Amino acid sequence: MRPVTERDIRTSFVNCTRGEAKRLAVPRDLAERPWDDLDFLGWRDPAAPQRAxxxxxxxxxxxxVALRLASPHAGHLRRSMCSLCLTTHSGGGVALMTARRAGQRGQGGDSVGSYFCSDLACSLYVRRKKTVGAGGRLQETLTLEEQIARTTANLDEFLAKVTG
Known part of the structure; x- marks a missing residue:
């Protein structure tokens, strides 16, 4: 992914108002992000833990896309798999995140949801730059490039549901 600026971030949102985009918490460490290893930029709002x-x-x-996390206690007792990168986590490592749909459908309350890594570090898990412990990443016959392509395709599918 190419580096993004705060302005790029704030103008990119498709499922919230300009005012909401102006007020959201943007990461302060954009210059230090490993852009060559990211397929997307994902972060949680430190002041509002249920927002991502x-x-x-x-x-x-x-x-x-602005996301909301389901109850922080949902799914903590079992192992769950991220629908983007297919990394499995125990405890709260995977969370149901919902996004209001773009446009009139979203204004009417329509939303879509999926299970994602709670820290949205999918790109780093796929590249094994971040680990979750034993069983977190299954052994695959796909090459790293194919795994990255699958993660990107899963992300594109989710974004199409939000914007479509």
């Missing part, structure tokens, strides 16, 4: 944000490249621009 995801920004992905879309052609020559970016698509941003």
């Amino acid at each position: 944000y995801l920004v992905a490249e879309n052609g020559d621009g970016f698509t941003g």
Whole structure:
């Protein structure tokens, strides 16, 4: 992923108002992010733990999505798998995140949801730059490039549900 600026982030959101995008918490460490290892930028709001944000490249621009996490106690007793990168986590390592749909459908309350790594570090898990312990990443016959392509395709599918 190419590096993004705060302005890129704030103008990329498709499922919130300009005012909401202006007020959301943008990561302060954008300059230190490992951009070459990221397929998307994802972060949690430190002031509002039930909010998360995801920004992905879309052609020559970016698509941003505001997410809400389900109850922090849901699924803590079992192992769960992220639908983007297929990493399994125990405890609260995977969370159900919902996104209001873009446009009139979202204004009417329509949303979509999926299970994602709670820290949205999917790109780093796929590349084994971040680990979750035994059983977190299954042995696969796919190459790293194929795993990255699958993660990106899963992300594109989710974004299409939000914007479609």
